[in-house]
Amino acid sequence: MGLLLFGxxxxxxxxxxxxxxxxxxxxxxxxxxxxxxYPGLQQLNSLMIAVNREYAVDNQPIATSDEIAVIPPVSGG
Amino acid sequence: MDVLLKIEPEITIQEALDFIHSPACGGEVVFTGKVRNDTKGRAVTKLFYESYREMAISEMQKIADDVAMQWDIKKIAMLHAIGDKYPGDIAVVVAVSSIHRGIAFDACEYAIDTLKARVPIWKKEFFADGTII
Structure with a gap:
């Protein structure tokens, strides 16, 4: 389903x-x-991955059928 | 507990208030986050907010669920704006109602703090000197 990038x-x-x-x-x-x-990502304070719209830990398996998102530090509000 | 969640280009304090009104509730607490004209001494011309909408709504629902577990809150509304926003515009509204005021303050503070920490929404700042962060 691809890898979504934000922010x-x-x-x-x-x-x-x-x-x-x-x-x-x-x-x-x-x-x-x-x-x-993308070495520029190393400058970020954090880099989270969401799998199927849930924050995921490093050992979580992923597959092409998952909805995966790259979540830089959030800054809502 | 009744829940209103919204991520839209236009949000208003009034819609949050209208949602949380209840004859059973004697306390209503509303937090409004607005766009400042300054970040660390630099003039801001506008902000641009984007969201990972589906996940953002899901994370907001989790916050509402956490609130319902911790406090006897009757209604909660969490609204976040997206798109271009200018100084003075409303960026976020969190409103809660309960029988008495004490827990409404606690729940409202928890909800906005957690929203800012976890909900996948991002702002880009446009400064008067032309830089964008």
């Missing part, structure tokens, strides 16, 4: 949706790939 993460990647790269099977692997592919 400053979208600006750093230059895209609002990416394809989940092959071979990535956990949230932690995805974070490592994102930080290596």
């Amino acid at each position: 400053v993460a979208k600006d750093i990647a230059g895209q609002s949706i990416l394809t989940l790269p092959e071979g990535i099977t956990t949230v932690g692997e995805l974070k490592s790939w994102l930080l290596a592919t």
